[in-house]
Amino acid sequence: MAKELDGFHFEQNHGKARVRVARVWRADGGGGDQSMVEWSVDIILFSDCINAYVRDDNSDIVATDTMKNTVYVKAKECSQQLSAEEFAILLAKHFTAFYPQVTSAVVKIVEKPWERVNLNGQPHEHGFKLGNEKHTTEAVVKKSGGLQLTSGIAGLSVLKTTQSGFEGFVRDKYTALPETRERMLATEVTAIWRYTYDSISSVPQKPLYFNERYLDVKNVVLSTFFGPPKEGVYSASVQSTLFQIEKALLLRFPDISSVRLKMPNIHFLPVNISTKDNTIVKFNDDVYLPTDEPHGSIEATLSRFWARM
Numbered sequence: 001m002a003k004e005l006d007g008f009h010f011e012q013n014h015g016k017a018r019v020r021v022a023r024v025w026r027a028d029g030g031g032g033d034q035s036m037v038e039w040s041v042d043i044i045l046f047s048d049c050i051n052a053y054v055r056d057d058n059s060d061i062v063a064t065d066t067m068k069n070t071v072y073v074k075a076k077e078c079s080q081q082l083s084a085e086e087f088a089i090l091l092a093k094h095f096t097a098f099y100p101q102v103t104s105a106v107v108k109i110v111e112k113p114w115e116r117v118n119l120n121g122q123p124h125e126h127g128f129k130l131g132n133e134k135h136t137t138e139a140v141v142k143k144s145g146g147l148q149l150t151s152g153i154a155g156l157s158v159l160k161t162t163q164s165g166f167e168g169f170v171r172d173k174y175t176a177l178p179e180t181r182e183r184m185l186a187t188e189v190t191a192i193w194r195y196t197y198d199s200i201s202s203v204p205q206k207p208l209y210f211n212e213r214y215l216d217v218k219n220v221v222l223s224t225f226f227g228p229p230k231e232g233v234y235s236a237s238v239q240s241t242l243f244q245i246e247k248a249l250l251l252r253f254p255d256i257s258s259v260r261l262k263m264p265n266i267h268f269l270p271v272n273i274s275t276k277d278n279t280i281v282k283f284n285d286d287v288y289l290p291t292d293e294p295h296g297s298i299e300a301t302l303s304r305f306w307a308r309m
């Protein structure tokens with residue numbers, strides 16, 4: 001929240017970060033399928049509480065400890081399983097509706113990737129194991145009911161052993177990289193997409209709608225990155241593959257208005273070892289040195305004309 005203060009411009013907000021909560025939903029009577037989520041919740045409130053900064057008067061402050069408690073109260077009240085997006089909206093709406101001085105609230109959630117275990121092809125009723133990539137979301141809610149909603153995937157590590165190359169780039173006296181049509185391609189995808197829903201009342205009411213969307217988006221990312229199982233699809237650069245993913249997402253999902261992708265180029269370097277007299281290992285698209293750093297950093301946002309991330 002911004003204000004003129006003693007001839008200066010002042011902006012402030014406060015909140016609670018990394019409130020961890022797990023919620024279990026048990027079928028009636030406790031038998032049968034049980035489901036669970038584990039969330040790390042960040043809350044930021046924009047509220048009129050200037051007096052706390054300038055007059056040692058805390059009477060307008062919603063304590064961050066109260067924000068933390070609210071996460072547990074609201075989790076308790078959710079008797080049906082819901083998506084991280086729905087919980088973020090519900091919490092943010094609560095803070096703006098319940099406190100007169102709160103004008104807007106931001107709630108971010110990172111969901112831990114607990115997945116139901118399959119044993120001998122059978123889904124376990126109450127057994128979960130930790131997967132890899134994470135479902136993230138951020139809801140910004142105004143007192144008026146105005147909404148900005150984004151969701152994301154973090155840490156989706158993917159690699160293909162062929163169907164990737166990099167040619168025709170700038171060559172100058174600093175350039176050593178050979179051109180190639182055969183290399184490994186590895187990245188850790190971070191995707192953030194914005195939904196078109198601009199008010200709380202316009203959000204789809206279908207249960208777990210956003211979980212379904214998350215899985216659909218992940219599917220489009222994977223199928224565009226890899227191509228069909230047998231022949232795959234050639235990637236001329238990380239940039240080209242990144243753009244194809246973003247375009248596929250906007251063409252497929254009308255309720256997504258923009259997509260940001262980060263796709264670091266995680267290099268697998270050809271191994272060649274030789275002495276001045278003989279060759280010990282000669283690279284033949286077979287032995288690579290995996291690396292974490294340095295890595296290429298490639299990032300882009302694609303938006304519909306009327307929407308900006």
Ligand SMILES: O=c1[nH]c(=O)c2[nH]c(=O)[nH]c2[nH]1
Pocket residue numbers: 166177236237238239265296
């Ligand atoms: O797909 C790539 N994009 C680049 O911008 C780049 N730069 C580089 O050295 N290798 C690659 N690969």
